[in-house]
Amino acid sequence: MLLYTDASLAKHVNELSAFERPERLPAALAGAEAARRAGARVERRAFEPADPGLLREVHAPEYLNLLRSTAESGGGTLDPDTAMNEHSWSAARLAAGAAAAAAESALSGTPAFAVVRPPGHHAESGRAMGFCYLNNAAAAASRALARGAGRVAVLDWDVHHGNGVQEIFYSDPRVLYLSVHRSPFYPGTGAAEETGEGPGEGFTVNVPLPARSGAPVYAAAFAGVLLPVLREFEPGLVVVSAGYDAHRRDPLGGMELDERDFGAFAAALRREAPLALVLEGGYDLKALAASVRETVLGAESGGPPVWRFSDDLPEPVRRARRILSRYWEGMR
Template structure:
């Protein structure tokens, strides 16, 4: 038997410094729950911790507008406040934000260096709503986009981002929608915050076809996600043939989540992680970047299920049951949008 590869982990106690003075769903306790899930599922001898560094302005401005890093530093220098109605900051926010983005860039480099690697990044603040020129929706810097751009800068030709957070990854889409070197596939509740993510959004210009949105109605369950993986996500990945797969791994599509209305279980995330792990095999690296997930019990169980898929302790088949008519319509709408010339 070959010795199993270690799993790279990006985490840092300094992520806990980012904290609102008011009750807010994006809170440090989330990481405590995610850490507990990771610890329960990842034997210490399989864990390799990345040393975290702050992101360079260059790494940030590959995906954000020129001057964004300086402008954000200036805004955060106010001490504490709100960058938009959802996005608070405190004196420690800058350090957490720059470390999260730096971890994303460094993790991407590690994944590129050694094809076949697996990584889990427990990052705060999350990133996928952060737009090219503005923070949004609890997000200040788009971590997964920074990682994808770092991988491209290291020489990869094609990178895929799968976003299974319950909210559409509007920031990530906007950053890469005209770029045919980054495939963006999002499964989310729709219509829902942030309002984007219609199946008809398929990319722009040279990037047409490289943005794939599956927007599910409230109440959607595991069977629909199994079907979407079989009919949309895996075929699109196969056709695109990425050299690296990154996941915007939010866990707020879980049935317990207080912010959203879908009905996934921890095992559904394990199944999706297993499917992506199988797709990547030994030749492609795979990295998971924490986004949302606001029920602590759901977050702990779902991070554990994701991790067990990577260690091989619990490989879960994609759910096989029959989706509802409305769930199937959502999948058909995505397939139809991508059949059009």
């Protein structure tokens, strides 16, 4: 697995968040190193910050100007929990560039992981929120399309719904957005009825789950919705918004997964298409490191998941299938 990261990403500080802090970066990298010691092939690669053309594919020019000018003036507040310092613009550009590089590597045949901060999946085309400034997963998907992927899937297992990725691609049939997340919860989006609009109708797939959901419910979501739709879509690349705040130790998530479950998710997805992972949330440092370790090992092996799929689907999964049945044969 190729690893895209940069030590200067730790210079970004969001003074409004006690959770998305610089210490997350070395914790995640320690997880990748633990995977290497356990036998995974992990190699760091150099990359460039996201160029203006790529950023304009997913964000409005005036919004990009706002981010740049806010950082150049020393920082400022963009959202009740999202602030910038003087390093935030360069860190955000690096994070988006790492995600784009991971997508290119995966398309070339080697799975890749952009271990970055700040996270990105809440950033909309013209709005920062939820600790996010530039949408890293969207940048990865856009780069893959530009490199000829044809169809790209973005699968989000962060505990929070990725409203930004959904908004950016809501009417684009080239990008399938799939999310399994806690609901009701921040940011208040991600209902099963949100399925896309116009030519993108049917290409947004949401599986909202109740608080305290654990591995059996997530396994049902993967088996009953996410994997069947993904196979039917036949993407040239899967970008994973790899958030780890659904871990049972996380101070924000309120779910019941452990690190082995994330490894199983990665292994299952590796068998479906080329895989590029992008770090999102995850705020308990020990859980973050352990989860990154298992994710790298799972993505490297592509072996069978450690959890079992169940034919007895819970109601949230059955409901998502009913809503999606008008678009996907595998949901009927």
